[in-house]
Amino acid sequence: MTVLHNPVIRGFTPDPSIVRVGDWYYVATSSFEWFPTIPVHRSRDLAHWEYAGHVRGAVPGGCLAGVPDSGGVWAPSLSWDGERFWVVYAIVRSVGTPYFDADTYVSTATEVDGPWSAPRRVASHGFDPALFHHEGRLWLLNLQNDHRPGGRRFAGIVLTELDRKTLNPVGGTHLLLQHERLVEGPKLVFRDHWYHLALAEGGTGFEHGVRVARSRALTGPYELDDRPLLTSRDDPSLPLQKAGHGELLQLSDDSWVLSHLTARPLGRAAGPRCTLGRETAIQRVVWDAQGWPRLAHGGHHPAVEVDVPTRPHPLVAAPAEGLGWPWxxxxxxxxxxxxxxxxxxxxxxxxxxxxxxxxxxxxxxxxxxxxxxxxxxxxxxxxxxxxxxxxxxxxxxxxxxxxxxxxxxxxxxxxxxxxxxxxxxxxxxxxxxxxxxxxxxxxxxxxxxxxxxxxxxxxxxxxxxxxxxxxxxxxxxxxxxxxxxxxxxxxxxxxxxxxxxxxxxxxxxxxxxxxxxxxxxxxxxx
The missing domain is CATH 2.60.120.200 (Jelly Rolls)
Structure with missing residues (x-):
């Protein structure tokens, strides 16, 4: 067993998307207006992480000039189809407006440090997209944004099949789920004949959380769990706040973990402030008798120390070279x-x-x-x-x-x-x-x-x-x-x-x- 200490990747590393390839675990995180775009870290034990490269060329033309603060590359989703890495992400060019003006792109690579293929634009319903590889088919998940006056800006989760070669839509788009609370960041896993949809719930601030829905059919309808899988919104004393935007991952021994973002606030007279931004954390997950995922340590609060079934494998951080990472x-x-x-x-x-x-x-x-x-x-x-x-x-x-x-x-x-x-x-x-x-x-x-x-x-x-x-x-x-x-x-x-x-x-x-x-x-x- 290895004991990890959350956050496992510290500082500005939000919206972690996790995948396992062989003996390595990889996490891609949001870069927003910063370059390098979509940093990727890797680990052999889930506790010790190192920079492994980034998705070079993620921005068509290589320039985000004019993009507002906190615009740019939002919430990449990293996946592996057995042969290639895939990444899907949105470039958001309007922040704080009803439109977002987001374009969704897909890129692939045989190695995580590239070269990555030129990004191809796909159906862009909203931000926080994900790809689901299942039985040889490729599916695009996304948030649906309703920009109209009086509309719901977070109008549900949609699913579109893509042709694996052309990335063109195949058939229509399916509405999987709508919820009275804000839900976004959809991630799908298939287990025990159920499609499990992990959702970021409540926005990315102190009300953040992870809620799971499931269905016997990929295109729904989806039933929401009656309680959150993860949140810290009900206890401001917890050292890890803003816990949300999660992704379930099965390990090589068939156990499960949840990657998620979190933050470590400072207590200030004006209220808590997270100067380090949102960071990457990992929790151990088990499945209950009804087939729902639950935190292994019980409850729904994020733990700082977590036992994971891996052998410790410390890594030595590489020194900075020239103008490369960590610049x-x-x-x-x-x-x-x-x-x-x-x-x-x-x-x-x-x-x-x-x-x-x-x-x-x-x-x-x-x-x-x-x-x-x-x-x-x-x-x-x-x-x-x-x-x-x-x-x-x-x-x-x-x-x-x-x-x-x-x-x-x-x-x-x-x-x-x-x-x-x-x-x-x-x-x-x-x-x-x-x-x-x-x-x-x-x-x-x-x-x-x-x-x-x-x-x-x-x-x-x-x-x-x-x-x-x-x-x-x-x-x-x-x-x-x-x-x-x-x-x-x-x-x-x-x-x-x-x-x-x-x-x-x-x-x-x-x-x-x-x-x-x-x-x-x-x-x-x-």
């Missing part, structure tokens, strides 16, 4: 035109482009924060000559929630801010900036000697972030403690689905010629 970038993969790890060995050079609120061309590289205590630091070398140029260290959630400590230009001490005057004056400063839904604020400035490399850092402790820099070998605090909990799924009124990141960025709003060099980036979590 991520916004709305497009790193491109040599703005991100270069080869020109200056040991350094990353970023060419500044749009500002941090851009949804088109922000030069940013970031890594997931995986624990409530974390520290990031980096050495940056740059020569900003105007207030339109900046580069530095950033804590990032989205375009409306971030904190940054940047090298930039400012007027001489005491001189009024009045645009660039090109009089040869000014100074180089470190500027600490806070951005939230109320706008952008300068928290503090510190003079710095122009042209010299400077080490920047930030320490995160729960809901608090403190920035600092190094001068003459000593850490010097800049500004006071900032509210890191605003960089969470739960702050503000807009839909938020990702997680906090730490990284580096560069800005040049005029001619995109300014560049900055970064070395020694470290992110230590825990």
């Amino acid at each position: 991520s970038s916004l709305r497009g993969a790193p491109d040599p035109s703005w991100a270069d790890a080869d020109t200056r060995p040991g350094w990353i050079r970023l060419r500044g482009r749009h500002g941090p609120e851009s949804r088109w061309a922000h030069s940013l590289l970031a890594q997931r924060i995986t624990e409530h205590r974390a520290q990031a630091q980096v050495t940056v070398e740059a020569r900003p000559e105007t207030f339109t140029q900046a580069a530095g260290l950033v804590l990032w959630y989205n375009t409306e929630a971030h904190l940054s400590l940047d090298l930039t230009w400012a007027e001489a001490e005491g001189e009024e801010q009045s645009g660039q005057q090109w009089r040869g004056g000014g100074r180089t400063v470190l500027r600490l900036v806070e951005r939230d839904e109320a706008g952008t604020r300068v928290v503090a400035d510190a003079d710095i000697e122009a042209g010299n490399a400077v080490t920047l850092g930030v320490t995160v402790n729960g809901g608090e972030a403190r920035f600092w820099y190094v001068r003459n070998g000593q850490r010097i605090a800049i500004g006071g403690p900032l509210d890191f909990s605003k960089l969470s799924d739960d702050h503000g009124s807009k839909l938020r689905f990702t997680g906090s990141m730490a990284g580096i960025h560069a800005v040049d709003l005029v001619d995109a010629a300014f560049s900055a060099d970064f070395a020694g980036f470290r992110l230590i979590c825990g």
Whole structure:
């Protein structure tokens, strides 16, 4: 037996879809506006996981420019047909609107790290699709979205058969189930002559859960279980909250597990906030006398420690190479035109482009924060000559929630801010900036000697972030403690689905010629 500790994949890894191929287990997770698209992790024992690649080319054209925060690639579903991996997912281009403007795509590969076939669009009823391989046939599950005024945006679960070669629909679409509660994320398994439909129930916040329905016939009708398989919504004291979006998987010894998303909230005066985003967890499942799946430890609350029938197989995380994982970038993969790890060995050079609120061309590289205590630091070398140029260290959630400590230009001490005057004056400063839904604020400035490399850092402790820099070998605090909990799924009124990141960025709003060099980036979590 192996004891796993949930979450098994920590930090921003939502909507896990799990599959077993031989001795390996694979989990694909949502990437939203981030690249690499659809990260895949693997494990031999369900407890120790490593990055195994991603679905390269998942976005046609390789670009999500203009996609809103928390748009992009939603809820991939990974499957295996005995010969190939399949992945189906939605690219959502409108968030918080009735339409979603979602396109559903399918791609395949013989190896999980690719190459993946060019994505092909299939019937796009909604988001959170899944594929069901059964008796040589291929079926597409999806949420049905009714965008009309007065309509139900979550109008039930539908099923369409696809031709395995062309992916064109075969026959009509079947309505499997409608429910008064919001249900989405359908996943099917066949066991003991029953089709079992696992559903995400109640939305992806603190009301989230997993409910199962079943039918003797694939196309229904489906009968809902009278109680949830998994939820934490009735006990806010549980360490694992938001438990939902589950998928059942049979192991090699015929036992079963459930993969699901969860979150570890911070208690704040304004309410719980999940700065780490939604994470991946696994529960042991048994089947009761009536043939319904139940959590092996009883009840419906997620457990932190779970015994699974595997042999422990620890993995050694591979070190970062160049601009690959664990680096991520916004709305497009790193491109040599703005991100270069080869020109200056040991350094990353970023060419500044749009500002941090851009949804088109922000030069940013970031890594997931995986624990409530974390520290990031980096050495940056740059020569900003105007207030339109900046580069530095950033804590990032989205375009409306971030904190940054940047090298930039400012007027001489005491001189009024009045645009660039090109009089040869000014100074180089470190500027600490806070951005939230109320706008952008300068928290503090510190003079710095122009042209010299400077080490920047930030320490995160729960809901608090403190920035600092190094001068003459000593850490010097800049500004006071900032509210890191605003960089969470739960702050503000807009839909938020990702997680906090730490990284580096560069800005040049005029001619995109300014560049900055970064070395020694470290992110230590825990």
